[in-house]
Amino acid sequence: MNLLRCLALALYLVCPTLAQADALHDRFQDMDTNHDGRLDPREHAAAAQAMFKQLDADLDGSVSVDEMRLARQAMDEPASPGQVRQAIAAMDDNGDGQVDADEHRAMAQARFARADANHDGVVTEAEMRQAPGPAAS
Ligand SMILES: [Ca+2]
Numbered sequence: 254m255n256l257l258r259c260l261a262l263a264l265y266l267v268c269p270t271l272a273q274a275d276a277l278h279d280r281f282q283d284m285d286t287n288h289d290g291r292l293d294p295r296e297h298a299a300a301a302q303a304m305f306k307q308l309d310a311d312l313d314g315s316v317s318v319d320e321m322r323l324a325r326q327a328m329d330e331p332a333s334p335g336q337v338r339q340a341i342a343a344m345d346d347n348g349d350g351q352v353d354a355d356e357h358r359a360m361a362q363a364r365f366a367r368a369d370a371n372h373d374g375v376v377t378e379a380e381m382r383q384a385p386g387p388a389a390s
């Protein structure tokens with residue numbers, strides 16, 4: 254292993270916040286499909302839709318507690334069943350214990366509006382850094 258790689262790895266291990274900031278940067282770049290450094294509502298909605306498809310492992314159009322829990326594990330953000338149920342309950346408008354595409358879209362829109370701190374209709378990377386909670390889950 255060359256020295257630089259080794260140093261970078263060591264830095265990642267001792268400095269998780271740095272790794273987190275980097276993950277956020279990568280995620281922002283992924284969502285910013287026209288690469289203008291700002292997320293517009295369409296880009297954000299597309300990212301949220303892609304995320305929903307990933308979550309809905311059995312493709313029945315809803316995300317169950319189990320699906321959400323497995324997805325969090327896969328993303329290296331493990332959560333207890335209780336935490337997952339809470340997260341789902343927060344989005345579950347019709348109270349069926351699952352999150353469907355409409356419910357997920359509504360949550361993503363609300364999250365985008367919250368992240369847009371200066372209310373100019375787009376979210377910059379700096380705004381996303383300040384925003385509460387994960388960006389497009
Ligand atoms: Ca499902």
Ligand SMILES: [Ca+2]
Nearest residue numbers: 345349351352
């Ligand atoms: Ca529901």
Ligand SMILES: [Ca+2]
Nearest residue numbers: 369373375376
């Ligand atoms: Ca903004």
